[in-house]
Amino acid sequence: MGRYVLRRLLQMVPVFLGTTFLIYVMVWAVPGDPFEGKCGERDCPESYVSAMRERFNLDDPLLVQYAKYLGNLVQGDFGLTSSGLQVADRIAATFPVTLKLALVALVVEAVIGITAGVVSGLRNRGFLDSLVLVSTLFLISIPVFVTGYVVQLVFGLQLGWISPTVTSPTIGNLIVPGFVLASLSMAYVARLSRASISENRRADYVRTALAKGLPQRRVVGVHLLRNSLIPVITFLGTDLGAFLGGAIVTEGIFNVPGVGGLVFRSILTKDGAMVTGVVTVLVLVYLLMTLLVDLLYAVLDPRIRYD
Amino acid sequence: MTEQIASLVEERPRGLFGDAWHVLRRRALFWVAVSIIALVVLMALFPGLFSSGDPNLAELSRSRGAPSAAAWFGYDNQGYDIYTRVVHGARATLVVGLLSTIGVVLVGATVGMLAGFYGGWLDAIVSRIADVFVGVPFVLGAIVILTTLNAGGDAGTVRIVAQVVLSISVLSWPVSMRIMRSTAIAAKQQDYVKAARALGAPPSRIISKHMLPNCVAPVLVYATIALGAFIGVEATLSYLGIGLRQPVVSWGVMINSAKDYLRVAPHALLFPAGFLTATVLAFVMLGDAVREALDPKLR
Amino acid sequence: MLEVEDLHVEFRTRDGVARVLNGVSYHVAPGETLAVLGESGSGKSVTAQAVMGILDTPPAFVTRGSVRFNGEELLTASPERRRAVRASGVAMIFQDALSALNPVFTVGFQIEEQLRLRRGMTRKEARARAIELLDLVRIPSAAQRVREYPHQFSGGMRQRAMIAMALALDPEVLIADEPTTALDVTVQAQIMDLLRDIQRERSMGLVLITHDLGVVAEVADRIAVMYAGRIVEQADAVSLFRSPGHPYTAALMRSLPRLDSSKHSALETIKGLPPSLLRIPPGCPFHPRCPRAEDVCAVDVPAFVPLGPGRGSACHFAEEVVSG
Numbered sequence: 051m052g053r054y055v056l057r058r059l060l061q062m063v064p065v066f067l068g069t070t071f072l073i074y075v076m077v078w079a080v081p082g083d084p085f086e087g088k089c090g091e092r093d094c095p096e097s098y099v100s101a102m103r104e105r106f107n108l109d110d111p112l113l114v115q116y117a118k119y120l121g122n123l124v125q126g127d128f129g130l131t132s133s134g135l136q137v138a139d140r141i142a143a144t145f146p147v148t149l150k151l152a153l154v155a156l157v158v159e160a161v162i163g164i165t166a167g168v169v170s171g172l173r174n175r176g177f178l179d180s181l182v183l184v185s186t187l188f189l190i191s192i193p194v195f196v197t198g199y200v201v202q203l204v205f206g207l208q209l210g211w212i213s214p215t216v217t218s219p220t221i222g223n224l225i226v227p228g229f230v231l232a233s234l235s236m237a238y239v240a241r242l243s244r245a246s247i248s249e250n251r252r253a254d255y256v257r258t259a260l261a262k263g264l265p266q267r268r269v270v271g272v273h274l275l276r277n278s279l280i281p282v283i284t285f286l287g288t289d290l291g292a293f294l295g296g297a298i299v300t301e302g303i304f305n306v307p308g309v310g311g312l313v314f315r316s317i318l319t320k321d322g323a324m325v326t327g328v329v330t331v332l333v334l335v336y337l338l339m340t341l342l343v344d345l346l347y348a349v350l351d352p353r354i355r356y357d
Numbered sequence: 358m359t360e361q362i363a364s365l366v367e368e369r370p371r372g373l374f375g376d377a378w379h380v381l382r383r384r385a386l387f388w389v390a391v392s393i394i395a396l397v398v399l400m401a402l403f404p405g406l407f408s409s410g411d412p413n414l415a416e417l418s419r420s421r422g423a424p425s426a427a428a429w430f431g432y433d434n435q436g437y438d439i440y441t442r443v444v445h446g447a448r449a450t451l452v453v454g455l456l457s458t459i460g461v462v463l464v465g466a467t468v469g470m471l472a473g474f475y476g477g478w479l480d481a482i483v484s485r486i487a488d489v490f491v492g493v494p495f496v497l498g499a500i501v502i503l504t505t506l507n508a509g510g511d512a513g514t515v516r517i518v519a520q521v522v523l524s525i526s527v528l529s530w531p532v533s534m535r536i537m538r539s540t541a542i543a544a545k546q547q548d549y550v551k552a553a554r555a556l557g558a559p560p561s562r563i564i565s566k567h568m569l570p571n572c573v574a575p576v577l578v579y580a581t582i583a584l585g586a587f588i589g590v591e592a593t594l595s596y597l598g599i600g601l602r603q604p605v606v607s608w609g610v611m612i613n614s615a616k617d618y619l620r621v622a623p624h625a626l627l628f629p630a631g632f633l634t635a636t637v638l639a640f641v642m643l644g645d646a647v648r649e650a651l652d653p654k655l656r
Numbered sequence: 657m658l659e660v661e662d663l664h665v666e667f668r669t670r671d672g673v674a675r676v677l678n679g680v681s682y683h684v685a686p687g688e689t690l691a692v693l694g695e696s697g698s699g700k701s702v703t704a705q706a707v708m709g710i711l712d713t714p715p716a717f718v719t720r721g722s723v724r725f726n727g728e729e730l731l732t733a734s735p736e737r738r739r740a741v742r743a744s745g746v747a748m749i750f751q752d753a754l755s756a757l758n759p760v761f762t763v764g765f766q767i768e769e770q771l772r773l774r775r776g777m778t779r780k781e782a783r784a785r786a787i788e789l790l791d792l793v794r795i796p797s798a799a800q801r802v803r804e805y806p807h808q809f810s811g812g813m814r815q816r817a818m819i820a821m822a823l824a825l826d827p828e829v830l831i832a833d834e835p836t837t838a839l840d841v842t843v844q845a846q847i848m849d850l851l852r853d854i855q856r857e858r859s860m861g862l863v864l865i866t867h868d869l870g871v872v873a874e875v876a877d878r879i880a881v882m883y884a885g886r887i888v889e890q891a892d893a894v895s896l897f898r899s900p901g902h903p904y905t906a907a908l909m910r911s912l913p914r915l916d917s918s919k920h921s922a923l924e925t926i927k928g929l930p931p932s933l934l935r936i937p938p939g940c941p942f943h944p945r946c947p948r949a950e951d952v953c954a955v956d957v958p959a960f961v962p963l964g965p966g967r968g969s970a971c972h973f974a975e976e977v978v979s980g
């Protein structure tokens with residue numbers, strides 16, 4: 051097991067380097083003036099430009115630039131934004147909000163998705179089953195921002211049940227945005243659970259469990275579920291990683307002060323340091339999540355443990 | 358004896374695709390999806406059939422007009438006829454979806470097949486590269502790519518569309534690659550492939566004649582669903598302001614311009630959103646139906 | 657002890673109704689081994705599953721017949737009663753132990769859960785008993801093995817583990833559905849020896865479902881031959897092998913290669929294929945393939961003709977077949 055972890059960590063390194071390098075290149079090394087538009091509508095003053103060039107090592111060859119950037123990163127220095135704030139501070143302020151949102155979404159998708167999927171998977175071809183199939187189909191098809199706007203419009207503006215935007219990012223306020231963020235994934239989880247249960251229902255070991263005279267409740271609740279939920283749980287793990295990086299749209303609609311909004315604004319204002327900083331963190335988080343999911347998978351399924 | 362054989366031969370085997378078609382034909386969901394898609398394709402190819410108006414004609418006086426007999430879907434904030442724009446918007450929306458899917462499938466499937474078949478260091482490198490691309494959160498990657506490309510100033514229709522297609526393809530190819538790769542690896546273990554190799558068949562023949570027909574199914578299912586997904590993605594990118602934009606008309610562009618006036622003119626957002634959802638739904642339903650039809654276990 | 661009488665089971669599918677069992681009757685007494693012999697599709701496994709009450713309903717439906725365990729009718733018993741009989745009265749083991757055992761639980765867990773749930777044992781007691789059972793089925797290092805997962809066992813050991821699991825509640829009858837088909841020959845012999853020893857020790861009834869004549873010859877006391885969902889011949893082992901009373905049985909015997917046959921003679925086969933259960937031929941189901949079929953065979957379903965004490969054959973010409 052330890053060797054497996056080590057191997058995966060080693061595999062992660064080139065991927066991490068590759069991804070962050072790619073982002074770095076796209077932000078900084080594109081032909082053209084990297085400071086275009088960074089100081090608003092005017093041209094940047096000479097002093098600013100030369101100071102920035104020095105700070106970001108733009109006069110060095112690309113790889114050296116990147117290496118120096120990584121060196122700084124490791125020391126916790128993400129650099130400064132174009133307005134002089136510490137990138138690391140801004141990230142630290144907004145990341146927890148996004149994390150809360152992502153966790154809320156995860157819980158919503160897990161609870162609703164798994165319940166719907168398991169129930170419909172157990173009773174194939176009933177009314178409930180068709181209902182779940184059709185509604186998940188809808189949820190998969192509607193882009194997140196449409197769901198977001200419709201929810202905001204109907205429940206926020208017209209019915210007034212919720213406030214249309216998030217004033218303070220408490221867990222309670224984040225439930226609706228979390229629900230919107232989870233809407234697509236919820237459908238996937240439901241379908242995945244349903245398919246997994248349907249497939250495993252006919253498995254030989256279920257027949258054996260029945261032949262042992264175990265009560266139906268146990269056969270389903272312990273034997274069937276434990277096997278069927280393996281792919282679902284691993285999907286949930288990767289989804290959390292995806293949420294952290296992809297909540298931009300939801301945060302935009304509901305005005306959640308998280309990382310998504312931060313990176314969006316900084317891309318539009320071409321704040322290179324912020325963009326690279328945030329994306330680097332997100333990539334790292336995502337890679338760690340995938341590693342955790344792999345480990346989780348090994349924990350859940352003994353067959354792949356002894357690699 | 359002959360009656361025995363006759364009774365067995367009654368059910369003639371049709372092969373996977375023949376069987377699948379037979380199952381598909383009977384499913385209502387399949388026909389619903391196909392009709393919606395056919396309608397949208399028709400709209401994209403011959404917008405004139407559906408609307409005689411000009412999608413770029415703005416009449417500010419009619420701004421935010423509600424649906425009426427003259428304009429079935431009403432007018433948006435600039436005074437554009439929403440119905441006409443929806444009809445004309447079908448083309449750009451579909452083109453982006455279609456081209457992205459083709460790109461993703463061609464690149465991904467080719468690379469995946471080669472990686473799965475040859476294995477070894479080719480596979481290792483390809484998989485690591487795929488990991489790199491997968492590690493970038495999609496929306497963020499798209500934003501970065503498109504803002505970088507857009508930095509080059511104003512662009513014409515072709516360039517705008519090409520940029521969006523490119524960014525979607527670049528960020529999504531790993532998925533189809535992995536699907537094809539795992540199918541190829543499984544197919545390679547099959548006895549019929551081993552037999553072909555033992556008989557001295559060159560790799561090109563093994564891949565094209567033996568492995569490809571058997572690996573096509575999951576990629577086909579993915580492509581259908583991806584088409585729907587990419588249409589949705591285009592809309593998301595346009596919503597963020599970095600995807601398609603004027604002078605290109607697409608449903609995503611329409612939603613983007615309507616979002617700020619949601620409270621006063623919800624119809625400006627709801628109609629294109631409705632069409633968008635219906636189209637994506639149709640593709641996803643189609644993909645679902647195709648997958649069930651192709652899955653030997655479900656029959 | 658276990659009696660199956662005139663059991664009829666149908667499978668209702670999209671393509672029609674498959675008559676999988678058409679009047680199956682057999683019985684097992686304590687300490688006796690009954691072999692149920694037949695090709696794939698003859699209905700031998702379905703009979704066993706119907707006895708256990710684990711058929712998938714739908715699409716399977718028991719339409720007629722009776723299953724009695726120690727005189728108690730099971731088919732009309734309550735679901736709780738049927739469940740109570742499972743594993744503690746009649747237990748079953750399956751062909752492919754790898755898929756029959758749950759891959760995510762240890763072997764110990766799978767044995768112990770029955771003991772804890774149905775016999776109220778504590779965890780420690782159950783663990784001790786599980787180790788005893790693994791010892792009983794001759795698995796070495798039982799105390800370690802009990803903590804391992806099915807995929808860590810070899811094929812033969814897995815089958816033994818499954819046997820141990822089936823014996824946990826001390827059943828009176830064990831149904832073994834092709835227990836050795838997936839194993840190689842030497843392991844086969846070991847498993848069959850094990851089963852025979854256990855059976856003798858516990859005076860257990862053993863129903864051995866198989867298509868392997870060799871295994872049957874070694875182990876069985878009585879044999880029931882099945883074809884197209886019915887028993888076409890039933891007899892004690894010696895008589896069956898010496899003088900089969902049904903053309904199907906005879907053909908099966910002839911198709912076995914023998915050490916003493918001439919090197920250049922062709923292997924005998926039974927021409928044709930078993931019928932589709934959706935469309936069973938009228939009259940005797942075997943008649944299209946039978947070398948001595950006559951007109952009456954295509955019309956009348958043969959009755960079960962007694963051929964002596966505990967012997968019978970469902971053939972219009974049973975007596976002639978028996979005398980050779």
